[in-house]
Amino acid sequence: MPARTAAVWAALDPLVGAGSPLRVLDVGGGSGMFAVPLARLGHDVTVVDPSADALATLRRRADTAGAGARVHAVQGDGDLLHEVLPVTDDGAGTSDSGYDVALCHYVLEVVDDPAVTLREIARALRPGGQVSIATVNRAGAVLARAVAGHPVEALALLEDRDPAPGRARPARRRFTPADLLALVEGAGLRPGTWRGVSVVADLLESTSGADPRAVRALELALAEASPYRDIATGLHVLAARP
Template identity: 45%
Template sequence: MGTEGATRQAATTPAVRTAVVWEALREALAERAAATGHDRLGIVDAGGGTGGFAVPLAELGHAVTVVDPSPDSLAALERRAAEAGVAVKGIQGDAADLRDLLEPGCADLVLCHSVLEYVEDPASALAAVAGVLMPGGLISVLAANPVATAIHRSLTGHFDEARQALTDPSGRWGEHDPTPRRFSGEALAALLTAAGFTPRELRGVRIFADLVPGRLLDGEPGAARALVALEQAAAAHPVLRDIATQLHLLAHR
């Protein structure tokens, strides 16, 4: 674990880390189901890996397809889905290849979580997403935030790297930064708009969770639940969301 990750421990349990995203997805899925008259929606998880989102969505009764370049991740996805007793289709490929891998207009919702940071061309990846979405369909984008990276680098004493993350056009803290690019909320919205999407409200994800020491949650009944409630309350705060580790944006086609 790197020095940045060492400062962010047990508080970032999966439930805390993803609570804000799940809240937005539940609302979006209910809205889409009401608009289409169908409870079973078509969902594509681009870069969905081992199924952290895909399997729970399948458990909700949706038809879920994961497209991921890693065969190992897809094998883990298959095992995870089998253990949960649900079917999730796995396809090996990149986000930019969605139009070649899937039928046009097959999806009500496409997840694009922690993908735009790593693809060769984010604009091409979003164009591919648009190609597989039905009219009125939704994209869920989750991306790393350079402001949070600057905060985390400074907390570990890497002050020059923190400054670099704020000034670098790609939001990187240096040549050894494993993340190729990060996005501000404005940059995400502009990218989605250019791809023909209409962005909705920007939310911050992991505003406090990555700063709270895990010991504060250990042995405290209800502490994790209270932290989730705090994250949800702060997600749309006009100041706090801008320091979140990740930014979440829903947009419709």
């Protein structure tokens, strides 16, 4: 797996690496970067994504990997999961027939309402199920724009303003750790320890001669250590449905 996602896979490995096949929901999983490897491990993965093109790529990738029978593509939006998933509701959330694991990777930046999307995902989990959430880290975005020579854009991101106002497409959200944890708790989920995603991997992978194994080892060592995780490109947390 790429070093830039090493922290996410390290968190998921205890859940998906051994034992019985799981029911996995991948919201916004598009072309299957996580869904296909999980299906190859024997898990049953449902990918919900609004893009028909991304889902077509998912289907081709899953078939090529020999995991097509365990990957299910559903076109739909994360904030409307109840309209596209056959989820049983017991009146206070889902019953034990819900998903064991859900993925929500780099989705909260672009949905209409991140809080609604997380509530929908929480509702789709079985009691005790867990969701893996990854988002863009505001601090990492600020530093990236500054290092690239764009101080005005960096300041706008720091102040949570659109770095390019006037464009037709709205700006992607960026989150602080506190923002992310507040969203998770607001959805009725219990968050674990947050970690940084791609603390140094993007920088080191562009360096000629960098040993990928060493980059991965360093990435894992920094993922839960401040101040390094605080300036990572992304944030990640595992959260459980009580």
